[in-house]
Amino acid sequence: MEKVKAFAPATVANVSCGFDILGFALDSLGDHVILSKNDEKVLRVISIKGDGGRLPLEADKNTCSIAIRAMLDDLGSDQGFDIELEKGLPLGSGMGSSAASAVAALVAVNELLGNPYPKNELLPFAMEAERAACGTAHADNVAPSLLGGFVLIRGYKPLDVIKLSVPDNLTCTLLHPNYQLNTSDSRSVLKDRIPLKDAITQSGNVAGLVAGLFQSDYALISRSLEDVIAEPYRASLLPGFDEVKKAMLELGALGLGISGSGPTLFILSEGKEKHEHFVQKAKEIYDNLGLSLKAYFSRINTKGGFVIQ
Amino acid sequence: MEKVKAFAPATVANVSCGFDILGFALDSLGDHVILSKNDEKVLRVISIKGDGGRLPLEADKNTCSIAIRAMLDDLGSDQGFDIELEKGLPLGSGMGSSAASAVAALVAVNELLGNPYPKNELLPFAMEAERAACGTAHADNVAPSLLGGFVLIRGYKPLDVIKLSVPDNLTCTLLHPNYQLNTSDSRSVLKDRIPLKDAITQSGNVAGLVAGLFQSDYALISRSLEDVIAEPYRASLLPGFDEVKKAMLELGALGLGISGSGPTLFILSEGKEKHEHFVQKAKEIYDNLGLSLKAYFSRINTKGGFVIQ
Structure with missing residues (x-):
C-alpha cells in the first residue's frame, strides 16, 4: 500500500470535574490526513485545507509531521511521506485540533507501514506533537482522539490511560x-x-x-x-x-x-x-x-x- | 415485636486516594446491639460489653442512644428503649467503632418500629451520632456500615452517597x-x-x-x-x-x-x-x-x- 486516508475525531478535554485527567471523543467532527509514501526520505506537508492558511507547512512545525517523525525515529525508519491535511475542526477552539491532526497522521502512517504498533502505543508519538503545539506533552486530547470514548489519564509517570464506559444515550x-x-x-x-x-x-x-x-x-x-x-x-x-x-x-x-x-x-x-x-x-x-x-x-x-x- | 438484635460491620474510611470520600465495610468484624422496648419513654443503655469500661452509659453520650434519639425525634415518637451494646471492635482503632454501634442501634430500632424508614434514610441519624462522637457529622464510616460495600460520599450539600461495584475476590x-x-x-x-x-x-x-x-x-x-x-x-x-x-x-x-x-x-x-x-x-x-x-x-x-x- 502506497497511500492511505485516515480520520481522527475532535475531543473535549478537562470535562469539568475531570480537569487535566479526563477527555472524550466526538463523532464526525475531526480531521482527515491523506498520506503517501515518497522515495526521498523526507516528510513533506504538501497541502492543508480548511485552516485559512494559519497552519505551518514546515515539517518540523506541523503536528502531523512531528508525530510521524517521532514514530519513525522510534522505529529507526527513514521512509519519506507526503502529507495532505484536511482540517474539519476550527483551530484554537478547545476541541483538540492539533491532537486530531497528529492522531490522524499516526493512524495513517501505522497503516502504511503494516501496523508495527498496536493503536495504544501510538500515544507517546501523538503526545510529542502536543508538546510541540502546546508546550506540554499532555494526553487528554490525543488519548480520546486515538482510542475513542471517555478516557481517563490517571497519571503520566508512567503514562496510565484507561478507557471508561460510556452510556449509550x-x-x-x-x-x-x-x-x-x-x-x-x-x-x-x-x-x-x-x-x-x-x-x-x-x-x-x-x-x-x-x-x-x-x-x-x-x-x-x-x-x-x-x-x-x-x-x-x-x-x-x-x-x-x-x-x-x-x-x-x-x-x-x-x-x-x-x-x-x-x-x-x-x-x-x-x-x-x-x-x-x-x-x-x-x-x-x-x-x-x-x-x-x-x-x-x-x-x-x-x-x-x-x-x- | 418487643426485642431485636442487630449487627453492623466495621468499616475502613478514607481508603488511600479516597481520602474523605470513600469507605468500605468489612465482613464479620463489627458490633451487636440488642434493643428492647420499655414503657418508660426513656432511652437507657443498660449494658456495654467488650469496651473495657471505656464507653459512656449516659444516653446523651452513647452513640447508640444518640442515633436512636435523632430518629425518634424525626418520627415524633416518645417510645422508650433499653439498649445492650456488644462491642466487637476495638475503640479508637480507626475501624469505625462509633459508626458500627450507631448503625446497629438504628437498624434494630427501625425493625422494632416496623421499618418506618428505608435503610438509606437512616444515614442522617447515624451521622448525628458521629457528630457527637467525633465532632463532625461525617458519613464515610456510617454509610458503608449501613449500606455495605464500597461507598462514595460524593458530597454533603446535599448528602450524596453512591454504592460502587466490588470485585468478587x-x-x-x-x-x-x-x-x-x-x-x-x-x-x-x-x-x-x-x-x-x-x-x-x-x-x-x-x-x-x-x-x-x-x-x-x-x-x-x-x-x-x-x-x-x-x-x-x-x-x-x-x-x-x-x-x-x-x-x-x-x-x-x-x-x-x-x-x-x-x-x-x-x-x-x-x-x-x-x-x-x-x-x-x-x-x-x-x-x-x-x-x-x-x-x-x-x-x-x-x-x-x-x-x-
Missing part, C-alpha cells in the same frame, strides 16, 4: 462562540495551591462522574459535573459563560463545562431532543454580546481514529 | 498495632491548602480506583491506591508505617493505607493467599518497635448492617 452539544482565547491566559489564571476542601470536592465529583458513566446513571453524571478547581477562575475569561451555563442547565443539560481551555463550551445531555433548544438560547445570549456562534451536535465516538481507505 | 487485611493515636492530631497535620498538581494526582487516582472497582481490574486498583494529600503528612504519626507499607507491597499487596485516621492500617489484596504472609512480616516489624499487633482478615461486606433475630 450520552450526547454532546458544542458551543463555539467567535472569539479568540489565549491558552497561556487560561493557564495563568489557575492557582498553584488550592484549598484542601476544594480538592476533596473535586475528588468526590470525579469519582461520581466515573461511577455515573459505568452505571449509566445520568442523574449522578449531572450532579458530578462540577469543577471547583479551574472553572471558577477561567469563567471570567469567557464572555457570557455564567449566563450561558445557567440557561443551559435550566433547559435540562446534564452539565456544561469549558472544552479544553476554551472558548468552546461542551454540554452533556441524555439524547438529542434538547440540542436545538440549547443552540437557540445560546445564540440569543451570544448575539446580545455581539458574538456569533457555531454549534455542533455529537454522540460520543467510541472508536477513535481510524483508516478510511 | 477483593479482600482486606487489617493491621492494628497497639498504640493510641489522637484523631485531632491526625487532622492537625493536614495542610489547609495543597498544590494544584497534588489535587490533580489525587483526582486521577480516585477516578482510577473507581474505574478499577467497576472493571474488577486489580492491577488498576493497585496503581490507583496512592494518597498524596493525607498519607504523606500522617505517616510520620504512625510508628513503622513506611517500613510496613514497603514490606506489604513487596509481598504483593494491591495497596496499603491508613484506615480512617489510624492507627489501624488496611491492606487490599486479591484473594486470601497472602494474608498470613502479611501478618507474619508485619508482626516482625512491629515487634522490633516494641509494639504488639492484632490482625484481621475480611472480605468486603456488601450487605451492611442487618437484623439477626
Whole structure:
C-alpha cells in the first residue's frame, strides 16, 4: 500500500470535574490526513485545507509531521511521506485540533507501514506533537482522539490511560462562540495551591462522574459535573459563560463545562431532543454580546481514529 | 415485636486516594446491639460489653442512644428503649467503632418500629451520632456500615452517597498495632491548602480506583491506591508505617493505607493467599518497635448492617 486516508475525531478535554485527567471523543467532527509514501526520505506537508492558511507547512512545525517523525525515529525508519491535511475542526477552539491532526497522521502512517504498533502505543508519538503545539506533552486530547470514548489519564509517570464506559444515550452539544482565547491566559489564571476542601470536592465529583458513566446513571453524571478547581477562575475569561451555563442547565443539560481551555463550551445531555433548544438560547445570549456562534451536535465516538481507505 | 438484635460491620474510611470520600465495610468484624422496648419513654443503655469500661452509659453520650434519639425525634415518637451494646471492635482503632454501634442501634430500632424508614434514610441519624462522637457529622464510616460495600460520599450539600461495584475476590487485611493515636492530631497535620498538581494526582487516582472497582481490574486498583494529600503528612504519626507499607507491597499487596485516621492500617489484596504472609512480616516489624499487633482478615461486606433475630 502506497497511500492511505485516515480520520481522527475532535475531543473535549478537562470535562469539568475531570480537569487535566479526563477527555472524550466526538463523532464526525475531526480531521482527515491523506498520506503517501515518497522515495526521498523526507516528510513533506504538501497541502492543508480548511485552516485559512494559519497552519505551518514546515515539517518540523506541523503536528502531523512531528508525530510521524517521532514514530519513525522510534522505529529507526527513514521512509519519506507526503502529507495532505484536511482540517474539519476550527483551530484554537478547545476541541483538540492539533491532537486530531497528529492522531490522524499516526493512524495513517501505522497503516502504511503494516501496523508495527498496536493503536495504544501510538500515544507517546501523538503526545510529542502536543508538546510541540502546546508546550506540554499532555494526553487528554490525543488519548480520546486515538482510542475513542471517555478516557481517563490517571497519571503520566508512567503514562496510565484507561478507557471508561460510556452510556449509550450520552450526547454532546458544542458551543463555539467567535472569539479568540489565549491558552497561556487560561493557564495563568489557575492557582498553584488550592484549598484542601476544594480538592476533596473535586475528588468526590470525579469519582461520581466515573461511577455515573459505568452505571449509566445520568442523574449522578449531572450532579458530578462540577469543577471547583479551574472553572471558577477561567469563567471570567469567557464572555457570557455564567449566563450561558445557567440557561443551559435550566433547559435540562446534564452539565456544561469549558472544552479544553476554551472558548468552546461542551454540554452533556441524555439524547438529542434538547440540542436545538440549547443552540437557540445560546445564540440569543451570544448575539446580545455581539458574538456569533457555531454549534455542533455529537454522540460520543467510541472508536477513535481510524483508516478510511 | 418487643426485642431485636442487630449487627453492623466495621468499616475502613478514607481508603488511600479516597481520602474523605470513600469507605468500605468489612465482613464479620463489627458490633451487636440488642434493643428492647420499655414503657418508660426513656432511652437507657443498660449494658456495654467488650469496651473495657471505656464507653459512656449516659444516653446523651452513647452513640447508640444518640442515633436512636435523632430518629425518634424525626418520627415524633416518645417510645422508650433499653439498649445492650456488644462491642466487637476495638475503640479508637480507626475501624469505625462509633459508626458500627450507631448503625446497629438504628437498624434494630427501625425493625422494632416496623421499618418506618428505608435503610438509606437512616444515614442522617447515624451521622448525628458521629457528630457527637467525633465532632463532625461525617458519613464515610456510617454509610458503608449501613449500606455495605464500597461507598462514595460524593458530597454533603446535599448528602450524596453512591454504592460502587466490588470485585468478587477483593479482600482486606487489617493491621492494628497497639498504640493510641489522637484523631485531632491526625487532622492537625493536614495542610489547609495543597498544590494544584497534588489535587490533580489525587483526582486521577480516585477516578482510577473507581474505574478499577467497576472493571474488577486489580492491577488498576493497585496503581490507583496512592494518597498524596493525607498519607504523606500522617505517616510520620504512625510508628513503622513506611517500613510496613514497603514490606506489604513487596509481598504483593494491591495497596496499603491508613484506615480512617489510624492507627489501624488496611491492606487490599486479591484473594486470601497472602494474608498470613502479611501478618507474619508485619508482626516482625512491629515487634522490633516494641509494639504488639492484632490482625484481621475480611472480605468486603456488601450487605451492611442487618437484623439477626
